[in-house]
Amino acid sequence: MAHFTKATSIKDWLNQRLAVDKVEKVMMSEYWIPKNINFLWAMGMVLVITFALLVVSGIFLLMYYVPTVEGAFYSVNYTIMREVDFGWLWRHIHGVAASVVFLIIYIHMFTGIYYGSYKKGREMIWISGMLLFVAFSAEAFSGYMLPWGQMSYWAGMVITNLFAGGSLHADGLVEWIRGDYVPAQAFLGRFFMLHVLLIPLAIIGLIGLHFGALRIPHVNNQDGEEIDFDAESKKYLDGDKAGSKVMRFANDFMSKDMMVVGIYLIFFFYLVFYNYGFAMDPVNFDPADGLKTPAHIYPEWYFLWSYEILRPFSVDLGLILFAFAQVIFVLLPFLDRSPNSVPANRRGMFAIWFWVMLVNMIILTAMGKLPPEDPFSTIGFYSAIVFVGQWLLLPVITMFEKKV
């Protein structure tokens, strides 16, 4: 057993038991961050803040939400929006944050792809990040069921139908997931549980893993430079703060994080108060009605690209390509065969691959929302083929990449 002495101060008392000084160093003041990074490296903090906004607003909503098919719509649109003081504010924050969090996730993801931050020891950062993406997607989908509006019901119907597996006709599996032949009370109850308990637990665990995965390889930088963190941090601690290539996480980089967060929150609250419509689909303000299919059923914007990979093909092929699109990003570190871990603009063909991927995913996103008629379905069809083709090409073009 460790030897304990009479404490000289509260801090000393805590230090003996929790090693708070050591923890502070490991987590904050001697967590070394490269200096040559830009504001895109603050997206992690922006995501933490957005997740915190989701948790806090979610706690308030949870106090008044009623997870029954009879009461859900009323509890959201009457009780929370009209009766509860500032209930409307919590709901708008929750709804807007749920949408904006995906914008930031996509920026964060494409930053990682552009700067090659998934390679050379950073594979687990990428994989845990993609698992977070999956968990956030499940969280978003389950949350979307809860207001029990028309889009909740019909999106629930369409997405659970995917589990029938096309020609496999696994209707029993679909019924098992729904707990009924159609989305009803059992369905709502279990998606409520997933949304407020199981998936948030998974997300919190994965965030821990994601942060942990960052410690050993360290944060990447915008020049793909390999930094000797031990030597550079010694330089910093010896007083050459300006000459060192690294800085403390706190307060050095955190002050920049907070600056970016400040600008982000201006944008975020502008959306919450003045432009929330994009995050709260009008169709979902009609109560769920199993006898009235909406004219247009579409997922929220962040699922549209993968929805469009499903849609232009026959059922079976569509499902296979949809499944492909869901998992392929996770494999990026292994499909990229190049030894270079530098920004895409210095990687020849890969730079083209990157920008085509980005633009094509935006095209898929747009076509996923537009009605499935020409020219949109044709554009969507070719875009989906380009998407799949790009991933098949990736190992080839990176294999022949010259070492820089």
Next chain:
Amino acid sequence: MKNKEPLILAVVVFFSLVTYYLVEPYAHHVMHKHVDSENFAYADLPALTKTGDAASGQDLILGAGCTGCHSIEVAGMPAPMDAVMAAQSYGVNPPDLSNAGAIYDEKFLAALIKNPAHALKVEHKFDESKGQMHPMIAFYGMGGDIDQEVADMVAYLKSIALKPEEITPAMAFENACGRCHAVAYEKWSQIGTEPNFKYEKDALEYGIRVIEYQDSLKAYMGKLPPDLSMYIRSRNEHFISTLIENPQNHLAGTAMPRVGVTAESAEKVIEHLRNAGDPKRHERASVGMYTMIYIVIFAIFAFLWKKQVWRDLH
């Protein structure tokens, strides 16, 4: 090293805005038919050519039998039947005419008196040649100049009505829309505002009356017209306004009649729907302003902190 951050920010903002434009304004523009407002001009209906005389209009309205179905509460003429029985007889409870002169357009009222199915744009449903009579009987004249007589009746309705500016949003909604549409969040059902009941038995009795009314309405309209509590969020204001102006422009063949409200009354109907579905909009505006001020100050301090911390790092 050159500072690349402004360029990176421009790239991020550009792609975000392109995505937003495509999935929001553009996609909705493609998905939803655009209907232009006709400014509630009712250009298809003839203008009144005669100057009406309210006193003679009063005699005509009594003589023509309007009050056999309609109440005119303000003139001391109650409804001959309660709402439930009226709906059983006519399909829908005929409106009280006390404020008709203020809520509805005068051209529309005149056209309605002469040919209800035409003014209401429900001739596809009420075709006289097929024996499908509109429950409101057309006025064929009392022997004089029919245009003068109709102008007199409209003048009477305008003379007894409140001034248009005195009509509240709730009054406009209840008279023009509320006999078919419930607004549960405003405690409004098709037979009126739900009272607070002391005994459950009374509440159940009231509920049964609402159901009976709705059954008649369903048979008359083909389906129960939707509750409008959240319509201000589920449809946009332009949609609601142009739908009220002429339902056929949006839903060709719908049983929903054109109700002939003035532009001012339509705005009041929409205001009533805002009160039902978005009652915290004023609070949202004021809280929004304070929050933005707070966040801008936060961002300024964050920026100054960063400046201070980074001074030593370069």
